[in-house]
Amino acid sequence: MSEPxxxxxxxxxxxxxxxxCGADRPGGxxxxxxxxxxxxxxxxxxxxxxEFAAHGCRALAFDFSGHGxxxxxxxxxxxxxxxxxxxxxxxxxxxxxxPLVLVGFSMSGQTVAxxxxxxxxxxxxxxxxxxxxxxxxxxxxxxxxGDGRFxxxxxxEGSWRGSPALxxxxxxxxxxxxxxxxxxxxxxxxxxxxxxxxxxGRAQFTHREFPGARHRxxxxxxxxxxxxREFVAAVLAGLGEGGWTATRAWxxxxxxxxxxxxxxxxxxxxxxxxxRRLTLDDxxxxxxxxxxxPFFRRHAGGLLGxxxxxxxxxxxxxxxxxxALVGVDATGEHCDHPSLLMTxxxxxxxxxEDDVGPRMDLLAAQLARIHRVVPAERPxxxxxxxxxxxxxxxxxxxxxxxxxxxxxxxxxYEGCFLHRDFHPGNVLFxxxxxxxxxxxxxxxxxxxWGPADLDVAHCATALALLYGPEHGxxxxxxxxxxxxxxxxxxxxxxxxxxxxxxxxxxxxxKLAGPWRELGRTDLTSRVLGExxxxxxxxxxxxxx
Numbered sequence: 001m002s003e004p005x006x007x008x009x010x011x012x013x014x015x016x017x018x019x020x021c022g023a024d025r026p027g028g029x030x031x032x033x034x035x036x037x038x039x040x041x042x043x044x045x046x047x048x049x050x051e052f053a054a055h056g057c058r059a060l061a062f063d064f065s066g067h068g069x070x071x072x073x074x075x076x077x078x079x080x081x082x083x084x085x086x087x088x089x090x091x092x093x094x095x096x097x098x099p100l101v102l103v104g105f106s107m108s109g110q111t112v113a114x115x116x117x118x119x120x121x122x123x124x125x126x127x128x129x130x131x132x133x134x135x136x137x138x139x140x141x142x143x144x145x146g147d148g149r150f151x152x153x154x155x156x157e158g159s160w161r162g163s164p165a166l167x168x169x170x171x172x173x174x175x176x177x178x179x180x181x182x183x184x185x186x187x188x189x190x191x192x193x194x195x196x197x198x199x200x201g202r203a204q205f206t207h208r209e210f211p212g213a214r215h216r217x218x219x220x221x222x223x224x225x226x227x228x229r230e231f232v233a234a235v236l237a238g239l240g241e242g243g244w245t246a247t248r249a250w251x252x253x254x255x256x257x258x259x260x261x262x263x264x265x266x267x268x269x270x271x272x273x274x275x276r277r278l279t280l281d282d283x284x285x286x287x288x289x290x291x292x293x294p295f296f297r298r299h300a301g302g303l304l305g306x307x308x309x310x311x312x313x314x315x316x317x318x319x320x321x322x323x324a325l326v327g328v329d330a331t332g333e334h335c336d337h338p339s340l341l342m343t344x345x346x347x348x349x350x351x352x353e354d355d356v357g358p359r360m361d362l363l364a365a366q367l368a369r370i371h372r373v374v375p376a377e378r379p380x381x382x383x384x385x386x387x388x389x390x391x392x393x394x395x396x397x398x399x400x401x402x403x404x405x406x407x408x409x410x411x412x413y414e415g416c417f418l419h420r421d422f423h424p425g426n427v428l429f430x431x432x433x434x435x436x437x438x439x440x441x442x443x444x445x446x447x448x449w450g451p452a453d454l455d456v457a458h459c460a461t462a463l464a465l466l467y468g469p470e471h472g473x474x475x476x477x478x479x480x481x482x483x484x485x486x487x488x489x490x491x492x493x494x495x496x497x498x499x500x501x502x503x504x505x506x507x508x509x510k511l512a513g514p515w516r517e518l519g520r521t522d523l524t525s526r527v528l529g530e531x532x533x534x535x536x537x538x539x540x541x542x543x544x
Contacts, residue, residue: 017069018062022053036106345440382450
């Protein structure tokens with residue numbers, strides 16, 4: 001293993017001390033390690049530097065100004081200066097004909113995102129170790145001595161939520177590894193969760209926890225060789241192939257003899273999984289669902305296994321336009337992530353405000369038809385998505401009454417076949433105006449057995465948030481006009497409606513990420529919160 005060689009680089013009015021290691025070969029990857037704030041330095045990253053070099057990479061680490069062997073004062077450093085110093089080092093010492101791998105610790109999570117925006121497609125892989133992200137207003141402010149403007153900005157409650165770094169990570173499509181310590185006394189859990197969800201949007205993403213570690217993962221990797229090797233191997237997996245190496249190989253085995261995939265593109269509108277359109281050489285298209293988020297990956301065996309069973313069942317069901325199953329790897333035994341491959345149905349998700357009335361009527365008719373499916377074997381019994389104890393409702397009489405309604409035992413019901421996640425985001429439409437039609441119903445991972453009221457409730461909540469409470473309140477009538485049957489007991493129906501609606505308290509905006517991606521930028525947290533409260537009030541007035 002080659003020894004790190006010191007170098008000095010002049011940038012931003014400072015002399016920056018650095019270390020480089022590994023072969024400088026044409027087309028080879030350059031890995032840049034970026035230390036955290038405070039007493040962070042390149043020196044403590046030497047074992048990691050050598051590990052990347054052992055994998056054939058050219059590896060660089062340097063001290064930001066005010067750190068280690070570099071000149072300058074830490075209080076004069078800023079996020080902007082960190083970015084500019086890193087750009088100067090990379091432009092001078094990284095190969096331009098090979099992939100760039102960025103690994104950042106703590107504060108350098110922000111710097112990695114800044115560099116990813118700057119270098120674009122040149123960045124092939126990210127390693128984020130207990131990363132921080134910051135509000136845009138803090139980017140150009142000197143750090144000071146801990147009691148100045150920078151500290152005030154980053155300590156403001158939730159200031160990080162609008163960080164441009166999260167937008168960069170949501171759009172990133174390369175390899176990404178998020179390394180999380182078992183206990184992080186510096187980075188709030190909500191920040192780590194936001195970074196994880198951002199990377200799960202499009203990246204070939206792995207979330208890896210190191211239970212015994214604390215915040216300073218650079219020190220942990222220095223002292224724990226096995227974890228260090230695992231982290232490096234994960235970051236470099238599939239490098240140069242855009243990631244998804246195992247999934248690509250698995251997909252190829254599911255295709256008809258002689259067919260190949262010629263193109264891949266993301267499909268918008270998903271939340272729980274990454275969805276891709278795969279175009280075959282004969283022009284046909286398939287859809288690939290992959291569970292990347294840690295929660296859904298843990299439960300993928302049940303979710304994707306159930307969806308595969310339901311798609312087989314619906315293959316012979318007239319009037320329910322579901323995809324046809326092509327293949328499933330529910331546990332990720334063969335793929336990079338648990339995945340399901342199916343036919344791609346025509347049409348698109350519609351959440352715009354045109355043709356709302358006709359589309360709501362079509363949704364009602366389609367849901368009534370789904371409820372008439374009679375499976376040879378019942379799917380699992382429905383699961384509630386909230387409970388009185390889990391509802392973090394705002395103060396107020398409306399919310400108190402609503403929560404009190406769901407404190408009772410679930411009312412008796414006549415069960416039926418439920419989609420369980422039926423709403424406009426899981427329905428495809430073709431045409432417009434008088435010609436609008438439903439062309440597909442997707443996302444069958446939550447299919448259950450339970451009261452029809454619960455499916456009605458879920459779709460009604462989504463309609464209320466998308467278009468206003470009056471649309472959610474009207475959906476039951478449209479459903480019953482198509483032969484659907486809800487509970488005749490108003491108090492029982494109210495229970496199921498509120499059991500669904502209260503799952504989005506206090507943050508109705510969590511449902512709207514994919515909707516905003518599809519153009520509904522008007523659906524702000526305030527708008528959604530007001531609509532949800534008005535909808536709940538309307539339910540209490542009508543059925544309470």
